[in-house]
Amino acid sequence: MRPLKIIIDAQMPGDGTAGGVQHFTASLVSALGRLPDGPEEYIIVGPRHGSDWLYPLLGPNQRLVTGPASLSGGVQCCRRLLGYLGLSLDRLYRGLQRAVNRPLFSPRVRQSSGFYESLGGNIIHFPHQQFVATGLPAIYNPHDLQHLHYPEFFTKHELAQLDVTYRVACETSASVAAASMAVKEDVSTSLHINPDKIQVIVLGPPTELYQSIDQEDLLRTGNKFRLPDSFVLYPAQTWPHKNHLRLLEAIALLKSKHGLVIRLICTGNKNFYWPTIEAAIRTLELSDQVSFPGFVSTNELQALYRLARFVVFPSLFEAGGFPVIEALRAGAPLACSDIAPLREYAGQAALFMDARSAESIADAMVALTTDHTLRSSLREKGHEWARRFTWSATARAYRALYRKAAGKELDDDDLGYLHRNGMGPEPEAQAGGAP
Structure with missing residues (x-):
């Protein structure tokens, strides 16, 4: 046959x-x-x-x-x-x-x-x-x-x-x-x-199929991007629906309202919408807090997941959301949009937020920055939940x-x-x- x-x-x-x-x-x-x-x-x-x-x-x-x-x-x-x-x-x-x-x-x-x-x-x-x-x-x-x-x-x-x-x-x-x-x-x-x-x-998660990384990869990635001791990761191309503008507003709000200075690393290809995002960074005076290194290698992405204090994913619209299950698999605490597909993929292993509200995004980031117990709980739940996805x-x-x-x-x-x-x-x- x-x-x-x-x-x-x-x-x-x-x-x-x-x-x-x-x-x-x-x-x-x-x-x-x-x-x-x-x-x-x-x-x-x-x-x-x-x-x-x-x-x-x-x-x-x-x-x-x-x-x-x-x-x-x-x-x-x-x-x-x-x-x-x-x-x-x-x-x-x-x-x-x-x-x-x-x-x-x-x-x-x-x-x-x-x-x-x-x-x-x-x-x-x-x-x-x-x-x-x-x-x-x-x-x-x-x-x-x-x-x-x-x-x-x-x-x-x-x-x-x-x-x-x-x-x-x-x-x-x-x-x-x-x-x-x-x-x-x-x-x-x-x-x-x-x-x-x-x-x-x-x-x-695509990262499941990547070559495993070691301590040397973590060190190389940290040195290449001059990573601070504590940073938040958002892996997403600069499409409008990825909601970078509202995330930047939340970062600015954290500084003005809570006195909390968060370092944000945003990976992903810079497309036609990047100039709009770049202008917002200047307007909000966030150049010293936010970095957009662009498209990164598979090893670098895995290292960033491992090194990040937590991952934030404030996208307005998704089919499933690879960064969600990649973060959970890597053991990174996660805050993500409260939308139906992400509810399916994150289960009870993420802190959900209203991605249409800068205040809601800011509140979620405050919680994950200051609450060690919450981060540990989400990390544990994430490891277990991620086993469902292969x-x-x-x-x-x-x-x-x-x-x-x-x-x-x-x-x-x-x-x-x-x-x-x-x-x-x-x-x-x-x-x-x-x-």
């Missing part, structure tokens, strides 16, 4: 600009390649230019091909060139869109030219928000519907394109994958998609979903992973599956 061949479209840059979507895609490819059983083969489609970041992730059952030349390749070249000049293509383009105040192009869903079908796969998975209509059964990850809840963070063109893409992709795909029950309910309600078509698959379980669930989409018969282990819609014990304990 011929093995099932799955195409995974990973056409995105490996420089951190894709944010959590890149971490998700990289972790999924790596975890699927590490599964010790199963006859499946995976065809990973990387970008025409800059696919090198995918090679170290590949397992023995995976091969990498590059996608067809397209406008996106030219866009990446322009982005790199403008970066050398200290300019941002995204900022220039978004500025033009807002000035015109209407979509620059008619929104549409791309049609396959035959490239994907020529690869010999049985199904195709789009682990990012882009979608191409092909002749193959598709798995689609919309990740979240932020554009419907916070349209002010998008241009008119982006809103129009996202609306068309998400609706067509969710309606025509064999299955829609969601990282949380909150996302499933939102997609079902907002896009009128049959909930039976939406499969919740809980994600593991990429082995995530990969097995996606493999079961691939088999289902291809019309394959599912065994008890497959059904066990697909039935894990909540944050309960892993299916190994329920169905007797291999780890």
